[in-house]
Amino acid sequence: MKKIILTMVALLSMTTMMAQNDEQSERKAPKQLTPEEMTEKMTKDLSLTDEQKTKVLALNKEYQDIHKAHRGPRMGGPRSEGKKADGETGATEQKQRPERPQFTEEQRAEMQKQMERRREFDTKLKEILNANQYEKYQKQHSHGRRGPGGPRGPHMGGPRMM
Numbered sequence: 001m002k003k004i005i006l007t008m009v010a011l012l013s014m015t016t017m018m019a020q021n022d023e024q025s026e027r028k029a030p031k032q033l034t035p036e037e038m039t040e041k042m043t044k045d046l047s048l049t050d051e052q053k054t055k056v057l058a059l060n061k062e063y064q065d066i067h068k069a070h071r072g073p074r075m076g077g078p079r080s081e082g083k084k085a086d087g088e089t090g091a092t093e094q095k096q097r098p099e100r101p102q103f104t105e106e107q108r109a110e111m112q113k114q115m116e117r118r119r120e121f122d123t124k125l126k127e128i129l130n131a132n133q134y135e136k137y138q139k140q141h142s143h144g145r146r147g148p149g150g151p152r153g154p155h156m157g158g159p160r161m162m
Helices: 002-028 035-046 050-062 105-128 131-140
Strands: 080-085 092-096
Touching: 035 050, 035 131, 050 105, 105 131
Parallel strands: none
Antiparallel strands: 080 092
């Protein structure tokens, strides 16, 4: 009887761990929205009129390439992470962190092109939306730049506001 119960507990634990791993992998790779899905989301979030919705859909179709996720070079190599004290001697040792990724000229040119297309998109979108809608859009799409200390605020390593 004990073996059966222990086996059931082990199976339940393994199932739970596998479900958590699936959830984490789904969060890492966000689904790419189609221009129509993006327009529906914007219509709901920004309360677009029918005329605005038509114009935004055309704009999203024209600029759908800027909404695709960009993947640059991966991090790698040594980089300073801080000091760690040695318990016996009190000496500190420098930890290594990955170096900053190096982009090729082609990648830099592509990034510049994408940034310019993003600016064009934002300019055209601003012409379609009213001031309140555009302000709300900007807040939703600030790409992590949210004040002191970056996206997580001052409590996560940024300058403290007192």
